[in-house]
Amino acid sequence: xxxxxxxxxxxxxxxxxxxxxxxxxxxxxxxxxxxxxxxxxxxxxxxxxxxxxxxxxxxxxxxxxxxxxxxxxxxxxxxxxxxxxxxxxxxxxxxxxxxxxxxxxxxxxxxxxxxxxxxxxxxxxxxxxxxxxxxxxxxxxxxxxxxxxxxxxxxxxxxxxxxxxxxxxxxxxxxxxxxxxxxxxxxxxxxxxxxxxxxxxxxxxxxx
Numbered sequence: 001x002x003x004x005x006x007x008x009x010x011x012x013x014x015x016x017x018x019x020x021x022x023x024x025x026x027x028x029x030x031x032x033x034x035x036x037x038x039x040x041x042x043x044x045x046x047x048x049x050x051x052x053x054x055x056x057x058x059x060x061x062x063x064x065x066x067x068x069x070x071x072x073x074x075x076x077x078x079x080x081x082x083x084x085x086x087x088x089x090x091x092x093x094x095x096x097x098x099x100x101x102x103x104x105x106x107x108x109x110x111x112x113x114x115x116x117x118x119x120x121x122x123x124x125x126x127x128x129x130x131x132x133x134x135x136x137x138x139x140x141x142x143x144x145x146x147x148x149x150x151x152x153x154x155x156x157x158x159x160x161x162x163x164x165x166x167x168x169x170x171x172x173x174x175x176x177x178x179x180x181x182x183x184x185x186x187x188x189x190x191x192x193x194x195x196x197x198x199x200x201x202x203x204x205x206x207x208x
Contacts (some may be wrong), residue, residue, distance in 0.1 A: 010036050010184070016176055017116050018037065018041055020174060021088055023046055024048075025086075026088075027047045028089045029049060030092075031052070032058075035053075037092065040066060053070075072105070083111065089111065089114075091116065096152040097151050097153060097154070099153065101154065102168055105117070114206050116203070119200065121157055121194075122138075122156055124158050127143065165203070173206045178198055178199065178201075180199060
């Protein structure tokens with residue numbers, strides 16, 4: 001297994017997502033970055049995978065490692081796929097940067113049978129305490145930006161997302177709350193008070 005996809009090299013949250021994907025599935029990875037998850041799924045699950053990524057250097061990196069990745073805006077590119085084109089569509093740590101999340105997820109469930117969504121949990125206790133005691137917008141390992149330069153335009157908690165899923169007629173098939181940072185190769189699944197104690201939420205959603 002290459003360095004790009006080794007068990008010790010891939011992030012904890014991506015390994016957990018990979019554990020939910022069935023072998024041989026057709027997978028679309030949106031905002032795939034440098035292709036770590038896509039490569040890992042191909043190596044360990046034999047998936048038929050495609051990625052969409054906005055940054056040109058990331059796309060070049062993926063292609064140089066033999067991955068099928070397109071450069072483009074995920075909101076526009078997904079409209080070109082037919083219904084039920086994929087078994088799984090993955091939107092990892094990107095939802096908080098999407099302008100029209102309801103529209104996008106409707107599209108993802110049109111082209112995919114299941115959708116995996118993960119995002120930073122903005123109600124983590126460190127974020128709450130930071131705002132309470134400093135009066136400033138929270139900055140943590142998971143949310144390292146200042147308010148004026150952050151790419152995150154949505155403030156999402158795990159409770160918010162469950163409510164959103166119910167209101168828009170989707171179904172949560174599976175979920176996990178984890179403690180990990182964006183660069184952590186290790187992490188823990190949080191079962192007690194996840195909305196307070198988890199740094200990230202991961203959801204597998206489907207149609208009713």
